């Protein structure tokens with residue numbers, strides 16, 4: 001047992017000496033003994049000192065032990081061992097004292113060192129257990145409130161993101177019609193302006209989609225639906241989404257799909273999220289003129305690998321392990337320049353790992369990076 005701080009409240013000097021002697025001689029625990037010879041001093045010390053146990057005389061001149069115990073309890077809400085000592089072995093007093101929060105009751109003329117030490121140990125242990133239970137209960141309550149707030153925030157974030165996505169899709173749809181010339185011919189300057197609108201909108205759409213996806217994953221509402229998929233076609237359509245951003249940075253995107261690569265069964269929506277995030281990063285962190293290569297190759301009879309290579313800024317070896325964590329952005333100056341909130345790779349990791357695959361990167365700082373993800377073919 002740790003060192004115990006014990007307060008003796010007794011007006012009788014010889015009783016106090018006797019208790020102190022027993023406490024200091026015992027070998028079960030170290031005792032720091034405090035003494036109070038009056039009720040007021042006792043109540044004050046009980047409040048000021050973090051005592052573990054109080055030995056309380058029943059009969060003090062100005063106040064009886066029950067009232068003292070009541071006053072101490074009122075000021076001290078934590079469980080505290082109070083052992084009452086009295087000359088009168090009266091059961092009624094004992095019952096009332098226990099009701100007032102006294103932990104134990106010892107008749108003075110029956111007192112011996114074993115009885116006193118055992119009572120202290122038992123009651124201090126009991127209080128420590130009660131404190132632990134109270135702490136656990138408080139913690140559980142805090143966790144419950146935090147979980148509830150987290151859920152509500154998630155819900156709000158998801159709702160707002162959904163509401164943002166709808167008008168943004170309309171903006172992008174009409175801008176595309178203008179850009180393609182469907183709504184009439186446009187000159188080169190107008191085309192370049194529309195391309196800027198499209199690439200910024202695509203960036204915004206990706207951010208919103210990432211937020212929606214991560215909130216869905218956090219609330220375990222995500223499902224994966226595998227469909228028979230022609231990966232080349234899918235990649236082509238994904239490149240189409242990000243191409244305006246690549247064009248405005250003079251970056252070439254090419255794809256290199258293994259010869260005779262079979263039709264696979266994947267979740268096209270989530271595959272798109274992965275590739276879109278890799279591509280948008282590759283575009284973001286590559287200076288013009290640059291290149292990006294998308295590679296698809298079989299890994300085994302049942303798995304394949306997606307790679308996105310760029311010749312961009314690269315990543316320092318010491319930063320590699322941080323990349324796929326939530327809200328990890330390596331360089332404040334580049335991220336300020338390019339935007340984003342550090343959600344993309346964390347989302348990619350979740351999407352891929354939830355389907356049994358793995359993600360990773362190899363990179364040469366200043367030269368470029370290759371990000372990869374593995375998927376099941378069937």
Ligand SMILES: Nc1ncnc2c1ncn2[C@@H]1O[C@H](COP(=O)(O)OP(=O)(O)OP(=O)(O)O)[C@@H](O)[C@H]1O
Nearest residue numbers: 281282285314328329330331340341342343344345
């Ligand atoms: N191709 C890359 N080349 C160099 N650094 C990269 C590359 N891809 C990611 N990083 C680094 O990893 C960080 C995390 O990427 P992540 O996609 O998670 O966030 P983000 O792109 O900054 O923001 P968001 O994806 O939420 O828009 C980036 O901020 C960047 O520092």
Ligand SMILES: [Mg+2]
Nearest residue numbers: 281340344345
């Ligand atoms: Mg990103």
